[in-house]
């Protein structure tokens with residue numbers, strides 16, 4: 623069954639008189655449990671595509687079905703709700719809260735989900751353990767290496783048990799060794815049956831995925 627189905631998606635940006643078509647006729651199906659990489663040069667539309675899949679942005683036209691539900695025309699609050707339930711984001715820049723422990727960073731999405739404090743801490747501990755950082759739960763982001771910070775960010779995505787992991791250049795700020803560690807975690811998540819869509823411009827990173835999709839000038843080639 624398709625978890626993500628995009629049909630004839632276009633995205634146009636308008637700035638003043640100038641229109642720019644960032645995505646052109648995108649057709650893409652991602653099945654449950656797939657691990658795919660979207661690769662392309664800078665400016666090819668990767669982040670635009672990820673933001674649409676992640677319900678952070680909407681297409682100009684076309685159909686987006688998420689878990690068989692048409693989400694093309696959803697209102698902002700319904701989108702936000704779906705996003706919190708279904709999608710775990712991992713960004714290039716980690717986006718952790720400073721002056722906040724790893725454990726609290728991981729537990730944060732559970733506040734929005736209305737989970738009790740005791741259960742939040744339990745689940746956050748479990749997620750940190752899954753990324754091999756149980757012993758760093760009290761460390762603040764500035765006490766962690768880049769690779770460790772990204773693992774905390776993955777734990778934060780994991781903790782809500784999302785249907786899809788969306789990662790935009792997750793190794794972009796990391797050295798090769800830390801990047802490989804992050805890929806090992808993604809491979810483990812894939813083995814456990816999670817669905818992963820990862821964006822990268824590095825072929826060496828994309829190769830960890832089971833299917834590679836190439837974007838060029840807003841088109842899948």
Ligand SMILES: Nc1ncnc2c1ncn2[C@@H]1O[C@H](COP(=O)(O)OP(=O)(O)O)[C@@H](O)[C@H]1O
Nearest residue numbers: 635637642644663664665666667668669670671
């Ligand atoms: N908000 C925006 N307004 C206008 N143009 C944009 C906007 N966001 C992205 N673009 C343009 O769309 C193209 C694709 O951008 P992006 O999806 O960020 O590419 P990538 O992630 O592959 O580097 C780029 O040419 C970029 O300048």
Ligand SMILES: [Mg+2]
Nearest residue numbers: 668669670790
């Ligand atoms: Mg980008």
